[in-house]
Every structure is written in C-alpha cells, then in structure tokens.
Ligand SMILES: Nc1ncnc2c1ncn2[C@@H]1O[C@H](COP(=O)(O)OP(=O)(O)OP(=O)(O)O)[C@@H](O)[C@H]1O
C-alpha cells in the first residue's frame with residue numbers, strides 16, 4: 271500500500287511568547303515551553319480520507335502545518351508524496367491546505383480576485399486561470415457571489431472560498447483543518463458529500479482532515495487517529511477505534527416487562543419506559559449468549575418486541591481515552 275503522507279517521530283515544541291510587562295519584571299525567567307507534538311507517527315494511504323481527532327490543544331493544527339511546510343519540526347521527518355517537507359518547493363504542488371484562518375485572504379478584494387491572486391502564487395498557467403477559477407467557484411457554490419468583497423462574505427462563504435483556493439493547482443492531497451467548523455448543518459453536510467463524492471470519489475484525492483466533530487469522522491473517514499497532548503493514542507478504521515478495548519457486547523431490548531430479579535447471562539446498563547414498553551440496554555456476560563438472555567426472558571413470561579445490537583461509538587472511545595489521560599496524569 272502506497273503511503274502519500276508520512277510522519278515519523280515528529281516532535282515540535284513551541285516557546286510561549288511572554289507579555290512585555292512580564293519580560294520587564296522578570297527578564298531572566300525562562301520562557302515556558304509547550305510540547306505540541308511528542309513523537310507522532312502517522313501514515314496516510316493514497317486515496318483515503320483520514321481523520322485526525324483530538325481535544326483542543328492536542329496538536330492537530332501543528333501537525334497539519336508541519337505537513338504543509340508552514341512549520342518545521344524540531345526532530346523527526348514528514349514526507350509528502352515521497353518528498354521530505356524540508357523541500358518546500360517540491361511538496362507545495364502536491365498539497366492543498368484548507369485552514370480556518372480567514373486572515374490569509376485579502377479582505378478588500380472580491381472572492382474571484384483573491385483566487386486570481388493565489389493562482390499566480392500556485393503557478394496556475396495564465397491561459398487556464400479564468401476557466402479554472404470559474405469551475406472551482408461553481409463547484410463550491412460561490413459563482414453568484416464571486417464578485418462581492420471577501421470582507422462581506424459570511425463565515426461559511428469564506429470557508430467555501432478557502433476550499434476553492436486549496437484546489438486551484440489541482441493537488442492530489444488535501445489537508446483540511448476543521449473544514450466544517452463555521453458551517454451550518456446543511457452546508458456542513460454538503461461540504462462533506464463534496465469531499466467524499468467528488469474530491470475523493472471522483473477525483474481520487476487523498477484527504478487528511480482535522481475535526482472535533484466525531485459524527486463527521488464516523489461518516490466521512492476511512493481511518494482515524496486520536497491525538498491527545500501531542501501523542502497518537504489510537505489509530506485504525508473507525509470501527510477498530512470504536513471497538514478498541516471494548517469486549518462487551520451490548521443490546522437494546524424492547525420487552526413488555528422486565529422480570530424483577532432477572533437472572534439471565536447479562537447485566538442491565540439502563541432501563542426506560544416508553545409507549546407501554548420497557549427499553550432495557552444490556553451487556554452480555556463475558557461467556558453469555560444472547561439466546562440465553564432471550565430464553566430466560568421468555569421463560570419468565572415476558573414478550574420480547576425488539577432486539578438491536580448497539581455498537582460502541584467514537585464518542586465513547588474518545589471519552590475513554592480522555593479518562594485514561596486524566597488517570598495517568600493523576601498517577602505520580
Ligand atoms: N505558535 C505557537 N506558539 C506557542 N504555542 C503554540 C503555537 N502554536 C500552537 N501552540 C501550542 O501547541 C499546542 C497544540 O496546538 P494546536 O493548535 O496544534 O492544537 P489543536 O489540536 O489544533 O487544537 P484546536 O482543536 O484547539 O484547534 C497548544 O498547547 C498550543 O497552545
């Protein structure tokens with residue numbers, strides 16, 4: 271399997287800027303350091319959509335900046351399409367970066383003028399420029415507003431223009447930093463399907479995106495990594511990460527009554543009453559079988575109306591990792 275994005279043991283420490291008044295009061299005090307990435311290993315395969323998840327400050331943006339040559343790592347290596355990111359000139363044509371910093375656009379220029387300006391920076395051939403810009407504006411749904419000033423755009427429009435800008439030089443790899451952050455639910459959904467169906471499905475682009483939105487990761491990504499405090503804690507397909515360390519099997523049953531003192535091979539996780547039925551969520555005992563539970567229920571005179579398997583979700587996996595982190599921090 272060909273890997274088009276590779277990070278090996280990437281380490282990055284920032285020195286926190288100190289306010290001037292503090293510098294004056296304590297000129298010799300050492301500046302505080304922030305370890306943003308503490309040895310990150312990551313491989314993204316050609317043609318996949320890969321999600322980078324993690325809480326605030328986990329290091330997602332820093333990693334994307336390193337991969338797009340905006341920041342140099344202190345140590346370790348980042349390689350894009352076979353080129354080390356120290357060779358900026360060779361890496362830049364391969365990547366398109368969609369980041370959430372609107373300041374990188376020219377606010378007094380229109381959307382179209384901005385794209386024209388960036389086309390020059392990305393070496394888009396002059397004779398193709400007009401058609402390319404029009405095509406991208408149409409694809410991101412901005413053709414009608416293309417000649418309005420960037421400053422007058424809504425956050426969602428600015429974000430769509432950022433996607434168009436990243437595609438100007440038709441890069442095979444897209445790095446997206448929280449691409450749906452400022453979008454309303456309908457626009458977020460439409461951007462996700464644009465990424466999945468057109469950019470990835472039709473054009474075959476590899477996408478690495480950072481997101482806080484676990485639902486987005488579940489619906490969009492082939493594989494995900496969970497980054498916490500500069501370290502990757504889980505990596506795999508969404509299903510693998512969801513089921514990581516979860517060996518219990520859970521079911522939601524709808525029964526007309528739950529027998530008091532029920533002794534089936536399971537434990538009850540939650541119970542609720544609704545529409546004349548009891549909805550009971552159970553976890554099977556380690557060696558327990560579902561038919562054992564159902565038989566015990568039927569023998570006790572209950573009628574079973576429905577039984578669904580419940581898969582653990584990413585949110586649960588995420589909370590578990592954060593709990594482990596908190597426990598590790600508390601342990602001396
Ligand atoms: N230029 C910088 N100078 C100092 N510290 C920085 C700088 N950039 C990032 N950091 C610190 O590095 C850590 C990782 O930041 P980063 O922005 O990569 O996190 P993130 O996962 O993208 O967070 P968020 O979800 O909030 O966007 C944070 O503690 C942040 O304060």
Ligand SMILES: [Mg+2]
Pocket residue numbers: 330331332447
């Ligand atoms: Mg970030």
